[in-house]
Amino acid sequence: MHDTPKQVWIDAAYTALTTSGVESVKVMELAKSLSVTRTAFYWHFKSREALLEELIQMWEDKNTGNLVRQTEAYAENISEAVFNIFDLWISDELFDSKLDLAIRYWARIDEALQRRLDDADKRRIAAIKAMFERHGFTPVQGETRAMTIYYTQVGYIAMEVSESVDFRIARMPEYVGIFTGRPVDPSAVERFNARHGIRNSA
Template sequence: MAGKPTGKQTDRQRGSAALWVDGAYKALIEGGIDAVKVMPLAKALNLSRTSFYWHFEDRGALLSALLMRWQDKNTGNLVARTEAYAESISEAMFNLYDCWIDTALFDTEFDRAVRNWGLTSDAVQDLIQHADNTRRDAVKAMFLRYGFSEKQADSRAATVIYTQVGYIAMLVREPLEPRVGRMPDHIEIYTGQVPSAAEIRRFRARHGMSENIHA
């Protein structure tokens, strides 16, 4: 007769909520929202279907957890970067640009997948709109802190956010160096100010890039 499952065996059989969300994330990225289903996820994770219900009431609860992860990571980190200390608007923009380089801060593929999901779900599209408004408001507040007028801050924030949304939607693929090389020029366009050589060097250094700049 088989013995009673130990605590460790039970943990393996049940998995964890985070493990299921990890699986849902991978499925969403690779196959879209229609690929996020309990049975295929259970098979991919080598877990039983019943173990899913230790953590989630139903598929809808899993999808809600997935969207929460997206909001916490992408929108949460973006807002935090706009609020990070900076001595100038150029430096503040470089703080924001950390999101476009560091996938630990902002997951572009996740953002694209959720936006594609929103094409088939009004509820998800509403969440996307709310997220975009939150991001835009955060960037606007950043511009306001550096003395821009209400109108200027709003227009510049919209340009920053919607340009990045377009970049994501267009599936732009390019090497890091030329992209980072254009960032000082982008900042001048967005802010009307030229980043200093020191600001450029600090930004490049924290992303492990050489100080060979043209400023």
């Protein structure tokens, strides 16, 4: 029926994309999974490509948009600024690693998407670089440290590293020290731990 909400189709397409790849995002298969006719799809989308564009836009808005916003969030010092970025790696609400990985796989067979992915990567790195510069780092230092932070996380995503949240949070102060090359501000550690429900962490 045509009263199947648009978001239901997007959610079903998201699940297919992140579990089986873009080739599995097919109108007929989605309709079957939702127990509706394929005609219902066209009440919301002109074509399969329109649905795929919704997924890409969701990825750009959430992952790139939130990353840039986190780099621009208030921070008393560079320690707190990097912890703001680390919030992304802890919260699925801020950054969707599964979707990021699925987009990277998809881009391998879609040149137009690869260009958008390249632009997104550049925008993300530029935002982190600018964050470092605001905290007194030179452009070269900022760019190098931005690439180090970003490529480390992309590697985590690509390798599908499985760690508990507590394990990652416990080591994040060490990462901050490595990425900034400066002593880690204890107050920034406390604030980061507090917003993630960690108490009495060293």
